[in-house]
Amino acid sequence: MGSRNTCITVSSDSISRFIHTFIPTVFVLMAVVLNPARVQGQTTADLFNPDVVQEIRLSINSRDLLELHQRYQENTYYTADLSWQGQRVRNVGVRSRGTGSRNPIKLGLRVDFDRYTTGQTFLGLRSLILDNNWQDPSLLAERAAMAFFERLGQPAPRESYCRLYINNVFQGLYSIVESIDAPFLARVYGSEQGYLFRFDYQAAWHGEYLGDDLAVYKPFFEPETHKLEADVMLYAPIRDLFREANGPEDAVWRERVEQSIDLRQLVRHVAIESFLSEDDGFIGAFGMNNFYLYRPAGSSIHRLLPWDKDNTFADVNRSIFFRTNENVLVDRALGYSDLRALYLDVLDECARSAADGDWLANEIEWLAALASGPAGEDTLKQFSTEAFQAAVDRIRRFATERSRLVLDEAARARAASGNVP
Amino acid sequence: MSLTAIVLWPVLIASLGVPRISPEPPSPEDALVGTTPGPQSTDTTPQPGAKDGKKAVKPPARFRWDQHPSLHLGKGTRIDFRARFQGDLRESDALRDAVEENSGLDIAKRRVGVAGEIRNAVDFQVEAELGNDEPWRDVYANYKQHAAVQVQGGHFKLPFSLDENTSATNLDFVYRSRAASQLAPGRDLGIMAHGRVLDRALAYEVGVFTHDGRNARTADSDRVYGGRTLATRVTFEPFRAEKDWRSDLQIGAAFTTSPLDEGFSDLRGRTSFDARFYRPGVWIAGNRRRVGAELRWRPGPFSIKSEYIRVTDERRGQSVDDTDLSPAVAAGWYVSGTWAVTGEAKAKGLDAPPRPFFRGGPGVIEVAARLERLSFGSAADGEDASEGPRAEVIAGNSDRVETFGVNWYANRWIKIQFNILRDTVRDPSQGPLPDRTGYWSQVLRFQLSL
Numbered sequence: 001m002g003s004r005n006t007c008i009t010v011s012s013d014s015i016s017r018f019i020h021t022f023i024p025t026v027f028v029l030m031a032v033v034l035n036p037a038r039v040q041g042q043t044t045a046d047l048f049n050p051d052v053v054q055e056i057r058l059s060i061n062s063r064d065l066l067e068l069h070q071r072y073q074e075n076t077y078y079t080a081d082l083s084w085q086g087q088r089v090r091n092v093g094v095r096s097r098g099t100g101s102r103n104p105i106k107l108g109l110r111v112d113f114d115r116y117t118t119g120q121t122f123l124g125l126r127s128l129i130l131d132n133n134w135q136d137p138s139l140l141a142e143r144a145a146m147a148f149f150e151r152l153g154q155p156a157p158r159e160s161y162c163r164l165y166i167n168n169v170f171q172g173l174y175s176i177v178e179s180i181d182a183p184f185l186a187r188v189y190g191s192e193q194g195y196l197f198r199f200d201y202q203a204a205w206h207g208e209y210l211g212d213d214l215a216v217y218k219p220f221f222e223p224e225t226h227k228l229e230a231d232v233m234l235y236a237p238i239r240d241l242f243r244e245a246n247g248p249e250d251a252v253w254r255e256r257v258e259q260s261i262d263l264r265q266l267v268r269h270v271a272i273e274s275f276l277s278e279d280d281g282f283i284g285a286f287g288m289n290n291f292y293l294y295r296p297a298g299s300s301i302h303r304l305l306p307w308d309k310d311n312t313f314a315d316v317n318r319s320i321f322f323r324t325n326e327n328v329l330v331d332r333a334l335g336y337s338d339l340r341a342l343y344l345d346v347l348d349e350c351a352r353s354a355a356d357g358d359w360l361a362n363e364i365e366w367l368a369a370l371a372s373g374p375a376g377e378d379t380l381k382q383f384s385t386e387a388f389q390a391a392v393d394r395i396r397r398f399a400t401e402r403s404r405l406v407l408d409e410a411a412r413a414r415a416a417s418g419n420v421p
Numbered sequence: 422m423s424l425t426a427i428v429l430w431p432v433l434i435a436s437l438g439v440p441r442i443s444p445e446p447p448s449p450e451d452a453l454v455g456t457t458p459g460p461q462s463t464d465t466t467p468q469p470g471a472k473d474g475k476k477a478v479k480p481p482a483r484f485r486w487d488q489h490p491s492l493h494l495g496k497g498t499r500i501d502f503r504a505r506f507q508g509d510l511r512e513s514d515a516l517r518d519a520v521e522e523n524s525g526l527d528i529a530k531r532r533v534g535v536a537g538e539i540r541n542a543v544d545f546q547v548e549a550e551l552g553n554d555e556p557w558r559d560v561y562a563n564y565k566q567h568a569a570v571q572v573q574g575g576h577f578k579l580p581f582s583l584d585e586n587t588s589a590t591n592l593d594f595v596y597r598s599r600a601a602s603q604l605a606p607g608r609d610l611g612i613m614a615h616g617r618v619l620d621r622a623l624a625y626e627v628g629v630f631t632h633d634g635r636n637a638r639t640a641d642s643d644r645v646y647g648g649r650t651l652a653t654r655v656t657f658e659p660f661r662a663e664k665d666w667r668s669d670l671q672i673g674a675a676f677t678t679s680p681l682d683e684g685f686s687d688l689r690g691r692t693s694f695d696a697r698f699y700r701p702g703v704w705i706a707g708n709r710r711r712v713g714a715e716l717r718w719r720p721g722p723f724s725i726k727s728e729y730i731r732v733t734d735e736r737r738g739q740s741v742d743d744t745d746l747s748p749a750v751a752a753g754w755y756v757s758g759t760w761a762v763t764g765e766a767k768a769k770g771l772d773a774p775p776r777p778f779f780r781g782g783p784g785v786i787e788v789a790a791r792l793e794r795l796s797f798g799s800a801a802d803g804e805d806a807s808e809g810p811r812a813e814v815i816a817g818n819s820d821r822v823e824t825f826g827v828n829w830y831a832n833r834w835i836k837i838q839f840n841i842l843r844d845t846v847r848d849p850s851q852g853p854l855p856d857r858t859g860y861w862s863q864v865l866r867f868q869l870s871l
Contacts, residue, residue: 059741061704061811063683079811081741091809116809117816 042087044123047176048158050147053370054176056130057083057165058094058109065167072096072104077115082122091116099201101134101310106172106380108132110179121183129177130164136310137383138391139173139375140367145276145309147363151353152272152346155188156306163374172378173371180292180305181224193297195234197221198307204287207328209246214239221293237300238293245329254336261302263333264342269304270330271346273312274320275354275406277398280311283323283330316398320347320409340417344410351403351410361399368392488773488833489871497541503548504871505532505590513862515696515844515853532558542566555635558608569616579606579634580613580626580654581675583715583728584755591772593724593759593787594826595840595866596693599795600753603691604711604730606634606652606677613652622661627653633679633709637687644687647679647709656715666720669768675713681705685810686734688751690797692820694862696853698846699797699818702810703749707735719768722761729754733800741811747801749815755793759828762786772870777832785830794821796847819847836868 047054060068064078077093093115098108109130113122122128133139142159149156157178164171178184182192200222210216214235223234241260247253257263266282269291273281280289282304292305325331334340354360375381375388383391483493489501507530534548544565548558561575578586584601596602613628632638633647656673683706690699715728730753736746763786765771776782798806798817806816826840845859846852854860 061739061741062743064741064811079741079809090805091807091812093809116812117805117807120807 042085042123044125044158044178047084047123047125048160048178050143050158050160051366051370052160053173053374054084054160054162055165056162056174056176057168058111059083060094060166062167068094068096068107069104072102072107077112079116080111082111082113087122089113089120089122091120092122097129098132098134101132103132103134103382106132106134106378106382107166108134124183125179126181126183127179129175129179130162131159131175131177131308131310133173133175133310134382136391137387138313138368138395139371139381139388140364140392141312141395142175142177142308142310143367144360144363144395145278145312146306148276148350148354148360149272149306149309151359152268152350154269154272154306157184161370161374170377172380173374180307185225185294189294189296191297192225194299195226195237195295195297196224197234197238197293197295198224199288199291199293201286201289206287206326207242207245207330209242210239212239212243217242224292237295237302240300241302242328245332249332253332257329257332258301260300261329263339265303266329267333267339267343268346269306270324271320271343272350273306274318274322274324275347275350275402276309276312277314277316277318277322277402278309278312279314281306281309283327284311285323288327313395313398316401317405320344320406320413337417341414344413347406347410351406354399355403358399360402361396364392364395364399368396491537495540498537498539500535500537502871503532503534503536504869506530506869507589508867509595510865511694511862512864513694514857514860515692515694515862534559567616568621569618570614571616572612572614573628574612576608576610577613578608579611579630579650579652579677580615580628581605581652581677581711582713582730583673583717583726585636590836590868590870591770593726593757593789593828594791594824595838595864596824598728598753598755598757598791598793599691599693599820599822600728600730600755600793602636603688603795604732604751604753605636605713606630606647606650606711607636609634609650611650611652620662622658624656625654627651633677633711637689639687639689641687643685645682645684645705646687647677647681650677650679652677654713669720670718671716673713673715675711675715677709677711679709681707681709681734683739686749688732688734688749688797690751690795690818690820690851692844692846692853692862693822693824693842694853694864698820698848698852700851701749701797701815701817702808703736703812703815704739704810705734705736705749706739707737709734719766721766722764724759724767725757727754727756739811740813746811746813747799749797750800751795751797753793753795755791757789757791757793757824759787759789762788771828771830772836773833774830778835779832784832785828787828787830789824789826789828791822791824791826793824794819796820816848818851820852821845821847834870836866836870838864838866838868840864840866 059081060078068078075095077095080092080094082089082092093112095110096102096107097110101108110127111130112127114120114126131142133142136142146156146159157180160176162174162176164174180196185194185196186192200220202219214231217235217238218231221235221238226234237260244256244260247256270282273283279285282288282291290308292307294303294305295301324334334343376385485491485493489503492500509528531551532548533551534546536546538544542564544563546559546561549556550558557576559577561573561577563571563573565571582601582605584598585605585607609630609632611628611630613626615626617624630650630652633650638646654673654675656671658671660667660670683704686701686703686705688701689697691697709732711730711732713728713730718725732751733748735748738744739746759767761767761771763783765775765785771785771787774782774785778784796817796819799815801814803814806814808816823843824840826838829837831837840863842862843859844862849855849858
């Protein structure tokens with residue numbers, strides 16, 4: 001009897017274990033089979049999850065890879081397969097990218113999913129950037145800056161870290177950057193019908209009027225949408241913007257310019273760049289750079305979108321008015337008291353937001369923690385691991401001191417102009 | 422060239438410059454008109470010595486003009502002087518959109534050359550196209566003393582494809598089939614053994630050539646083509662001995678193989694009017710193989726021809742993982758039929774009309790139709806087709822063409838052809854009219870052969 005009771009007891013446990021382990025396992029397996037996408041986390045939110053270091057693998061024919069390294073200055077596309085979390089996207093186009101960051105050692109890459117296969121997307125993306133973080137010894141300035149733009153309500157590309165492998169060889173720590181393209185417009189503005197231009201740096205240009213010929217503007221503004229439209233449709237509104245910006249100083253300057261650009265959004269964009277001490281942005285050291293120009297369909301009013309912020313956090317002590325008088329648009333806009341007040345207000349907002357709960361300091365700490373492991377293994381990065389640590393330390397100091405300095409200077413500026421909020 | 426000039430020049434030349442035409446069948450010496458190299462030439466005129474080895478004894482170094490101006494240098498030695506002029510008047514929806522004009526385009530070809538034989542033992546031919554960057558066409562000699570084993574060397578068409586090896590003079594349509602003109606090798610430098618055995622019912626050709634012909638070759642140095650090429654063709658006339666309506670039936674098969682360097686394929690998809698509908702951007706390496714099957718039958722005034730050609734280019738080590746990809750494949754076929762409404766036997770040749778136009782007869786009038794298709798892709802298929810250079814499944818394209826034509830052989834020198842063509846391109850975005858799958862074309866060709 002005893003043994004029978006024992007036997008019954010064991011059987012109950014077995015049934016219980018069966019119920020609690022086997023059946024959930026079956027459900028999980030069914031979920032995998034029936035909906036592999038969900039189980040594998042196939043959303044852009046997963047890809048751009050800021051708290052995870054992703055792993056992306058590219059397979060490139062060895063001949064193509066050799067040529068890609070040798071001809072890194074060219075924008076020639078090569079075929080590759082991209083693998084992420086068990087998914088393999090075949091026949092994607094990969095090319096070298098970047099201006100100052102373009103190099104043959106740690107390749108900066110652009111991946112186009114529909115380059116060779118019409119309509120092919122990856123998680124709804126048509127392309128993405130694998131940023132080599134080449135010019136940023138901290139490996140985190142770009143990510144922290146874009147997160148800050150987003151925090152301040154300015155649309156910015158999503159980013160996450162990844163370990164990149166090409167043909168199973170570790171290439172280092174990269175940033176996966178969301179392309180600013182039609183799907184980005186759809187995500188941010190709810191429509192991809194607008195006109196989008198990537199500013200393509202040609203020479204130092206501070207917004208002066210370049211003349212009536214559209215061909216002069218064309219090299220500076222690479223269309224990302226409406227690529228097949230006539231130049232007059234694409235570039236005439238851009239020419240008009242700079243013509244009006246350089247127009248006579250009269251009572252209707254602002255009214256005319258605001259037909260071509262959202263001045264308040266421009267001021268907000270520049271204020272955030274100034275808070276972040278951006279060296280290579282709209283009022284960068286070498287003229288305008290690293291932005292996209294967006295014009296909604298049916299409108300002539302342009303807006304700025306941030307791009308490539310790896311030269312931010314340059315100088316914690318930098319004045320909030322540094323180089324604001326070099327750019328025609330910014331200089332003249334800040335001549336209007338309400339726009340100047342807005343500029344200072346946004347700087348205040350930046351300072352308070354960065355300091356709120358030590359957000360910026362915590363962000364830097366978190367990114368440094370994510371990056372430090374892969375950065376130590378990254379033998380292809382331009383700077384040493386010691387330089388990485390030093391750069392992170394410098395940005396830590398920036399994060400803790402910048403808000404106070406900016407608030408003080410903004411207050412002084414208000415006091416000087418009698419424009420006290 | 423204006424329409425008036427195109428219409429008038431052959432008539433003027435024919436009425437002013439040609440000698441009086443004999444209504445009699447051509448002599449054996451006359452028989453070289455329109456021949457092309459190779460023992461399996463589909464020219465419908467008999468080959469020298471093919472029917473009767475008897476030759477009239479001619480005085481040495483005597484100039485004659487039968488079908489060609491000809492210099493006879495002694496027994497069995499002769500040089501024929503040849504010339505052929507062509508003018509095309511073309512009209513196409515695609516051309517109109519492409520060149521933004523409505524007047525069509527004329528294409529003139531001028532070929533001159535000499536051909537002949539030496540002591541009944543060696544045939545030779547030297548032909549050039551004037552005004553062409555690559556002027557030399559056929560430049561070869563053929564040792565022919567034994568019908569079963571002949572040897573031919575020089576620059577001539579590889580033994581592959583019935584249509585490709587049919588002389589331009591004797592084409593049933595203005596343009597060769599897409600399969601033949603795009604996939605058959607064409608001419609190259611080489612040496613070939615050939616002959617007829619089994620009571621001439623079985624013909625064979627086996628040759629080695631420096632490359633795989635010039636048909637697909639382009640000036641683009643990034644494109645690769647076949648290296649040293651082995652080519653063979655066998656044709657069989659199973660009812661040759663029957664001497665009835667079946668006797669002309671001929672079936673054949675051909676094969677070539679060539680090594681390929683690594684690079685982009687030179688094979689392209691082009692329409693009859695030379696508009697591109699497919700330009701492969703895929704890496705290839707390994708071997709190129711062509712296989713072909715052919716059929717020809719010419720009972721009475723009718724004829725039927727058909728061919729299938731398939732070219733496979735290996736892609737060894739070309740995947741993104743450096744592994745092999747499925748071969749790139751180009752395939753084409755056609756089925757064509759003709760009817761000489763004036764009743765002449767097709768197998769005897771229509772290019773020397775028994776009732777010539779300028780001698781009171783109608784010449785020969787023939788109607789023709791052809792259905793054909795040329796396609797590009799890969800051996801592997803599936804839904805994930807891509808235009809990527811290293812795609813396992815190639816997103817290719819195809820062109821289907823229906824051609825309807827009328828041929829008028831006015832006399833042995835003048836031939837006029839009119840064709841209406843309907844092209845249907847599967848993926849029009851790669852074709853001459855990106856927003857249309859189908860379009861019409863027409864072409865009128867005037868040809869003068871001396």
